[in-house]
Amino acid sequence: MSALLEVEGISVAFDGYKAINDLSFSIDEGELRAVIGPNGAGKTTFMDIVTGKTRPDRGKVQWGPALQNLLKMSESEIAQLGIGRKFQRPTVFENQSVHENLVIALQKKRDPFSALLYRPDRPDLSKIDEIACEVGLEKSQDRVAGELSHGQKQWLEIGMLLAQDPKLLLVDEPAAGMTPSEREHTTDLLKRAAGKHAVVVVEHDMEFVRRLDCRVTVLHEGRVLAEGSHQFVTTNQDVIDVYLGR
Secondary structure (H helix, E strand, O other), X not given: OOEXXXXXXXXXXXXXXXXXXXXXXXXXXOOEEEEEOOOOOOHHXXXXXXXXXXXXXXXXXXXXXXXXXXXXXXXXXXXXXXXXXXXXXXXXXXXXXXXXXHHHHOOOOOOHHHHHHOOOOHHHHHHHHHHHHHHOXXXXXXXXXXXXXXXXXXXXHHHHHHOOOOOEEEXXXXXXXXXXXXXXXXXXXHHHHEOOEEEEEEOOOHHHHHHHXXXXXXXXXXXXXXXXXXXXXXXXXXXXXXXXXX
C-alpha cells in the first residue's frame, strides 16, 4: 500500500500555546487507524489542519501519489479531493427523511439551480439502498432523521459521507453517547468501510479502540508519543503515564 496522507513536521501555536508540535505520520490507502490521547493532545487540531480549517505555522501536508499540497487548498477543494469529516455531534438534516439525507449527500457536480431540479436516477437509488444497508438503516429510509436515536444519527452521517465516495474519512469520537450495542454496530461499520476507504477514528473509549483491531497512534502535547497495535500502546509505560493512568 502507498501513503494516502503524509503529515510531515507540522506545528501550530495559538496565543503561544503549541497545539501541534513537529507532528509527523502517514495514513495508507484503505487503512483503518485509531488516534488517541489526552485532552489537549492535538487530535482535533490535526483534523482541522488536514481539512483546511487551520493552517499550520510550518510543515507539510501532502495527499496521494502526486503529493498534492493540501496547505495551498481551501476547505472545499480538500473535500473535493475525497477527504470527508464526521464531527462528534451528528449533523444531519433533522426534518428530512433518512433517504432524503442520503440523496442530498450524493456526490453530484451540479450548480444551485440544477440542484433544485435534481432527482435521483436508478443507479443513484440503488447506491442509496446499498449505503442504507451498509450503515444499518435499510428499514429506516422513510423515517425523519430527527426521530432517530443518537447512534442511528451517527450511522446516517457516516452514510452521508460514504455517499460522497471519499478516499479518507476522519471520524471524531463516534462512540460518544452510544449504547453498548450501538458501539458494537459502529465498530463493525467502520471496519467494513476500511479497505474501500482510509478511515481515521479519533476516540477516547479504549474498548471501542480495542475492537477496531487496528494500528493506534497516541498523541501527547501535539506530537506522536507512541504508535503500534492496541496491545503495544496500552502496555507502553509513557502512554500509561500520560494517558491511561494505571
